Amino acid sequence: ATDVNALRPYMAHLPFRAIYGLRGDDLQPAVGDAYRLRLFSDEVSLQAIVGSRFFGNRYAETFFRERSRGSGSAFYDLLLWNPDAPAAPIEELPLVRHFRVVGSVIARESWDYKNSTLFEFRAASFHAGNHQHNDSGAFSLYYKAPLLLDSGIYDSYGTSHFYNYYQRTIAHN
DSSP: OOOOOOOOGGGGTHHHHHHHHOOTTSBOOOBTTBTTOBTTSHHHHHHHHHHHHHHOOHHHHHHHHHHOSOSSOHHHHHHHOOTTSOOOOGGGSOSEEEETTTTEEEEESOSOTTTOOEEEEEOOSSOOOTTSOSOTTOEEEESSSEEEOOOSOOOOTTSHHIIIIITSGGGOO
16 A cells, blocks of 8 residues: 555575475474474465565475465465466575574585484574574584474563573573
8 A cells, every 4th residue: 555565685585594494303493582483384484485476586486385385374375376486496505504694504414304414503693682592602403303402492481481591591502
């Protein structure tokens, strides 16, 4: 109605975090309060469909087609998804990607999600607080199961567990 585009250029790159971070158990490495982000979450699938539809991200299109169960909304799928959108094999991507803004590097052994080793290292250039944790320098390693990981379970914002464990360096390796 206002003719203002609510989409921003960085949104073209959002699907890459899910593409690179997908583990064999269909979860993503924990980052801040984004705990146990599942492959089939509405957020991940919607990022992929938006990346493809509005920014021409061919890898996001492939990820959406091969790895999601839809955006979580039949309305969004009908409105946004174009089955004729160009796609590109994810295997064309390098196995390591630096996510500069978030302050992480994700390295994979291969694109065989079920059998690939996944290493993630976090080193943000600043600490913004709130949803970010004291985890600069932390890393996680996954191969068929979490081997080194962020520990703790997000119970609720503002609880004593949240402040005394979950956000602190002790919960991160």
